[in-house]
Amino acid sequence: MFTSFHASASATTAVRAAALALSLTLSACGGGHHHGNPGGPGPGPIGNGPTYDVIPIGLPGIVYGEVTRHGIANGGIVAGTSRGADGVAHAFLYNGHASISLGTLGGDFSDAQAVNPCGHVTGWSATSSNVPHAFLYDGALHDLGTLGGTSSEGYVISNCGKITGWAATASGQSHAFWYDGKTLRDLGSFGGDSYGLGINTVGQVVGYSYGPGNAWFHAFLYDTRTGGPLQDLGSPNGNSVAVDINDAGQVAGWFRNGAGPVGAFVYEAGTMRDIGTLGGATAEAVAINRAGLVAGNSALADGSGRGFVYDGTTMTSIGALPAGNFSIADAINADGLVVGSATTKTEEHAIAWTRKDGIVDLNDRVIAAPAGLVLVRALAVADDGDIVVRTNTGLALLKPRK
Template identity: 35%
Template sequence: MAMRHRFTTMLFLTILTGPLVAQAGPISYAITPIGTVGGVPASINNGGEVAGYFASGESTHAFLYTANTFVDLGTLGGGSSRAGGINDAGVVVGSAENFAGETRAFIYANGTMSDLGTLGGANSSAAAINNKGQIVGVADSVSGSFAFAYTPDAGMQNLGTLPGGVFSRAESINDVGTVVGGSLVGDFPLAPFHAFEYASGSMYDLGSLNGAWSVGKAINNNGETVGWSNAGFNVDHAVLYADGLLTDLGTLNGFGSSLAYDINDAGQIVGSSEVYDRESRGFLYEEGAMIDLTTLIDSASGWTIESAYSINNQHQIAAFGCKADVCQTLLLDPVTPVPEPQTDSTLLAGLLLIRWVLRGRRTRVHLGSGG
């Protein structure tokens, strides 16, 4: 009888103190347009700051969106600039033209844009910066263009290529210092171009879906890399490199091409995919499924998410979308699912179960006292 009493008590606690709400389904996103028409995002940090570029006259300028303020980062004296990455300190890197018309990797901090130089040639471009201030990209040398890693102490270092390659570029670096990008494997133009990972002074080939073409676009702090790979004639598919495996993420509708641009530490992936009308749609990939981001926003807003470029650890997404004839950078903020009240039938079933338990207990007590 004591055990029966304990069970009854636990049942009461489960029903009366347990969750009285049920989740309403997949997460949704609120939209904040950023900057001007035509702006394209590149990266979002964990503070929700966004870097990218926008049309400025006949050229483009890098921008920083911070504290609800849109900042034109200018150039290095030339006509154009583009942001490539931003870290959690709000430091932006990218590429900008100088007075001579050369394109140079830049770092923007404390209101100032500075030239990072090259590997000895004319041009360079920075793609990403981690939270330790390490910067990666591609730069010209006297013998070609190669992936680089830059630190203030060591300057710009040539990361080389995959065996036999004559060109490489770095796209991302995590906080551990692991770099990913792409490299030719052999002489141009017939050599394949493969995604690489660079760690501990060595560059490793990550392979591709069919041996021909791939690139590593982003790496998270767990060492998971996303990008895309050729998956057939004139078709590329978003891919994930993790635990030594290359996974084809497919497309939203099972045909056409898809590209993965970023992955956060939770393993959520964003990018773009073709759909039936051959247009592009931004996607969120999680738990083995690719989801059209346009289905996760308020349909009454009128926006269509055409591509998602970056996602942070707070699940905020920097995207590009269109509304009628207006296309620009959008900040997507996750909205907590609205809870649904527990159904009356669920509560009634619980109360009937308690009544049944109590009734059985009273019956046995009565029968026992008569013996």
């Protein structure tokens, strides 16, 4: 099965991978409550939608590439990570014309996680001591340092150039941070480690924090305008993680009770709400757009999986491709365009979904694609409709024809 989690070498990998892998295994039948449309493609015929020009991106020698949903901005700007035959990660920026290497902080590798419309990038790079440090790239690579410990990682950068992620403290804990362009601010924790995963333009940060002894973890909200301690968003059941926040302060995330099923939530106006499933036992939210539309993934009652869009009332399946029985939503833009992947009879294909056109195999919408090129998975989508896809040869940018 596929996963919507972009794995990293970070200290968050274990908890995030475990929970999201569980939710996207999507093998549990029944047991989940639901208030959605469980079957079939969304409204609209299969195969419609824009046509695209395809532009290879990534560094020379790329054989595999990684871009998170935060790694694209309007105007064809993309930040990601190229891996060559040696498997070593190298951060790059595609500036609308060419892919350029961001270099490193003195070590062997670098990893780009997010970019804003100015082309400013955050992620992490190995230092000369070969430990990861968060960076800001604004034409030059800047080491953001730590909170007194040895390592740090940047995850998200806002349109205003503010960054969140995590950094090690002098006591050895990992704490979420806020970078305001000058210094790292320690956002604290609930007694254990904490990690910042989402940020909006008004200065609110979301993520999750462990309690004492890292025995449990809850989603948090931090408002940099007022400061103060992390706000514990609680959980409908057990542990929780906030993955995204929009400028209205609406938060999306997931929760999990022990080794049980993963569920999806929306938090707004002081209330966390379980948004249900498409009929199966598991669901996860992966992103929320400015209008409050949530993209995520859910099990069906028969154990297969579908991406979904939740509009505040109804959870709608994005469907599946002909002869396939599985789809994943990875990202959503301001217009509600969802991208991800779906299975055909034999392989994984990149897809897009809108309410108008339903699910579309992006391989069928590319103009003059190079012979043998397969668009495997759509990883990120900009508000202007540009899409980043993983291909069988690396990475590509799809630009809609006007």
